[in-house]
Amino acid sequence: MYPERPAGIAYGGDYNPEQWPREVLEEDVALMREAGVNLVTLGLFSWALMEPEEGRFAFGWLDEIIDRLHANGVAVDLGTPTAAPPAWFVARHPDVLPVTREGVRIGFGGRQSACSSAPAFREATARLVRALGEHYRGHPAVVMWHVHNEYGAPLGECYCEHSVAAWRAWLRQKYRDISALNDAWGTTFWGQTYTDWAEIDAPRANHTTVNPAQRLDYARFSDGQHREHYALQRDILRELTPGLPVTTNFAGTVNCKSTDLWQWARELDVIANDHYLQAERPDNHIDLAMSADLARSVAGGRPWMLMEHSAGAVNWQPRNLAKRPGEMRRNSLAHVARGSDSVLFFQFRASRFGAEKFHSGMVPHAGTGSEQWREIVRLGADLRKLAGLRGSRVRAEVALVWDWESYWALELDWRPSVDLTFRERMDAFYEALWREHVTVDFVHPSADISGYRVVVAPSSYLLTEASAKNLHRYVEAGGHLLVSYFSGIVDEHDTIHPGAHPGALRELLGLSIEEFHPLREHETVTLTTGDPARVWSERVRPAGAVTVEGFADGPDAGHPALTRHDLGAGSAWYLATAPVTGLRDLLARVLDHAGVSRPRGLPDTLELVRRGGHVFLINHGDRPVTAEGVSGVSVFDGVRHDGPVTVPAGAVTVLLETPRP
Numbered sequence: 001m002y003p004e005r006p007a008g009i010a011y012g013g014d015y016n017p018e019q020w021p022r023e024v025l026e027e028d029v030a031l032m033r034e035a036g037v038n039l040v041t042l043g044l045f046s047w048a049l050m051e052p053e054e055g056r057f058a059f060g061w062l063d064e065i066i067d068r069l070h071a072n073g074v075a076v077d078l079g080t081p082t083a084a085p086p087a088w089f090v091a092r093h094p095d096v097l098p099v100t101r102e103g104v105r106i107g108f109g110g111r112q113s114a115c116s117s118a119p120a121f122r123e124a125t126a127r128l129v130r131a132l133g134e135h136y137r138g139h140p141a142v143v144m145w146h147v148h149n150e151y152g153a154p155l156g157e158c159y160c161e162h163s164v165a166a167w168r169a170w171l172r173q174k175y176r177d178i179s180a181l182n183d184a185w186g187t188t189f190w191g192q193t194y195t196d197w198a199e200i201d202a203p204r205a206n207h208t209t210v211n212p213a214q215r216l217d218y219a220r221f222s223d224g225q226h227r228e229h230y231a232l233q234r235d236i237l238r239e240l241t242p243g244l245p246v247t248t249n250f251a252g253t254v255n256c257k258s259t260d261l262w263q264w265a266r267e268l269d270v271i272a273n274d275h276y277l278q279a280e281r282p283d284n285h286i287d288l289a290m291s292a293d294l295a296r297s298v299a300g301g302r303p304w305m306l307m308e309h310s311a312g313a314v315n316w317q318p319r320n321l322a323k324r325p326g327e328m329r330r331n332s333l334a335h336v337a338r339g340s341d342s343v344l345f346f347q348f349r350a351s352r353f354g355a356e357k358f359h360s361g362m363v364p365h366a367g368t369g370s371e372q373w374r375e376i377v378r379l380g381a382d383l384r385k386l387a388g389l390r391g392s393r394v395r396a397e398v399a400l401v402w403d404w405e406s407y408w409a410l411e412l413d414w415r416p417s418v419d420l421t422f423r424e425r426m427d428a429f430y431e432a433l434w435r436e437h438v439t440v441d442f443v444h445p446s447a448d449i450s451g452y453r454v455v456v457a458p459s460s461y462l463l464t465e466a467s468a469k470n471l472h473r474y475v476e477a478g479g480h481l482l483v484s485y486f487s488g489i490v491d492e493h494d495t496i497h498p499g500a501h502p503g504a505l506r507e508l509l510g511l512s513i514e515e516f517h518p519l520r521e522h523e524t525v526t527l528t529t530g531d532p533a534r535v536w537s538e539r540v541r542p543a544g545a546v547t548v549e550g551f552a553d554g555p556d557a558g559h560p561a562l563t564r565h566d567l568g569a570g571s572a573w574y575l576a577t578a579p580v581t582g583l584r585d586l587l588a589r590v591l592d593h594a595g596v597s598r599p600r601g602l603p604d605t606l607e608l609v610r611r612g613g614h615v616f617l618i619n620h621g622d623r624p625v626t627a628e629g630v631s632g633v634s635v636f637d638g639v640r641h642d643g644p645v646t647v648p649a650g651a652v653t654v655l656l657e658t659p660r661p
């Protein structure tokens with residue numbers, strides 16, 4: 001369920017007028033009109049103002065703001081401010097303050113300062129949300145609910161007494177019988193056998209490493225506690241305002257390590273994502289694209305909302321580079337190209353005080369005489385021209401397997417190499433596909449993947465037997481699968497699948513692994529292509545697979561590095577190392593084998609994405625780029641292009657694709 005209003009692409013952001021004198025509201029609504037702002041998020045951190053003392057609710061100040069916005073055509077995404085419980089509440093219930101894995105109870109003065117499992121917090125949440133819902137039920141300005149803020153960031157796991165009590169109840173429900181838990185956790189190792197649920201603690205900091213299956217379950221449990229806290233609010237809001245969508249904003253899909261967004265997606269009416277550039281990374285627009293594609297994928301392909309990004313610099317990175325002219329526009333339009341029906345910012349007006357005063361806003365400290373404000377106004381006008389895109393889809397022929405459980409499990413302690421990290425391989429494969437101009441979806445390994453020509457599994461360390469069977473069926477039916485090393489190794493309890501690695505995928509890949517040979521830091525080996533590779537080498541023994549490329553030197557010289565197993569109507573490829581420069585070429589071979597169409601001969605500074613009959617050409621480079629094979633009418637200036645289209649340096653061209661007359 002997507003919010004019915006505003007029509008077209010929503011434009012605006014978090015708005016915190018409570019930080020400003022009343023007259024600034026008048027100036028702000030005028031500026032919103034100038035920029036075409038049609039949606040703002042209110043109240044996200046305003047619990048202390050909404051409930052100044054226990055049980056006394058004060059919404060008058062907010063009524064006035066909402067009414068002014070409404071009178072000016074700005075709709076409201078109303079926040080439930082549970083990410084900022086008030087000082088009086090925390091003072092009365094100090095037991096709600098979360099405890100870190102190291103046993104430190106955090107203090108008041110930041111935000112996210114209550115544990116999702118704490119009974120007093122849940123009770124106070126329910127009371128407040130009911131009061132808020134009752135007060136704003138039927139208000140014409142309120143078009144959706146925005147619960148909490150960025151669950152799991154930074155508070156992923158809590159180790160307080162309430163968490164431990166809830167954890168034991170969770171385990172009991174999951175395993176029923178303590179011997180089932182002992183089996184699942186492999187507690188005969190290091191003599192950890194439990195005889196009673198009360199003996200089980202959270203996997204606290206330890207002078208050695210803690211049982212990995214216990215940690216994996218704690219990650220699942222902790223994420224589930226946040227979801228319960230969300231669902232508590234959502235259910236109250238659904239009861240009071242059945243027509244309004246309810247969401248919560250993700251702390252950047254690709255950065256949300258502690259939140260399993262496949263699970264979260266089932267609980268949300270609309271997916272809302274926050275994305276911030278890694279300011280110092282030159283190609284940070286690739287991370288942006290990945291975050292957007294993952295948002296669209298967890299939304300099941302439906303349009304999603306870019307709930308936050310920044311107009312300029314953020315304030316929380318080591319060096320907070322301002323966006324260069326044109327960069328914000330490229331960023332915003334890239335999100336829209338990849339399925340967002342909104343362009344929202346943190347925040348409308350930059351704060352003068354508090355922790356985020358050096359964070360940019362749509363209205364910067366420099367005011368409206370600034371280049372940034374002019375860009376904001378121009379972007380608002382551009383987005384109005386893209387209104388027809390609303391509700392349209394993005395199609396992808398290639399999917400990347402992304403599973404948070406595998407992410408969690410892989411990055412527990414004591415793996416064969418510290419260089420085995422989930423994001424490193426994901427980023428590498430995503431980037432290679434991005435540079436090949438291939439639009440990708442992300443999929444859970446158990447999902448229906450039959451519609452994709454190619455599925456890539458860059459980092460599927462944890463793979464259940466059921467998921468492995470799903471991949472097997474996909475290939476047999478004609479799909480083409482590429483698996484990267486250290487995949488299919490363990491099951492859902494971090495227990496190694498029986499027999500030689502990769503237990504879950506041996507048959508599908510037509511090979512087994514006799515020994516891992518992790519490489520030293522900075523060490524490389526050479527492939528038979530002549531390209532260097534790093535991090536990993538291993539002794540692959542084909543059993544049905546053919547060798548496509550091998551290791552030319554290193555511990556596995558003369559043995560396979562890239563294999564292909566033809567199975568049924570499809571093929572299963574395996575890559576046993578991390579090519580330094582050659583990944584894109586190896587991938588291209590798989591794409592060609594599978595017949596994946598993509599534009600050829602374009603520089604990889606040009607982002608080309610199709611959505612709803614439009615083609616977006618986003619030039620991230622500092623030279624003009626000419627694209628062949630696209631034609632249509634430019635949405636921003638109405639010019640028709642039938643030959644090659646030249647996109648100036650740093651610019652964005654969007655064509656409504658229409659055949660030549």
Ligand code: GLA
Nearest residue numbers: 149150274276308314346359
């Ligand atoms: C997050 C939060 C916002 C704000 C921004 C700053 O995304 O949700 O409240 O702190 O970061 O970049």
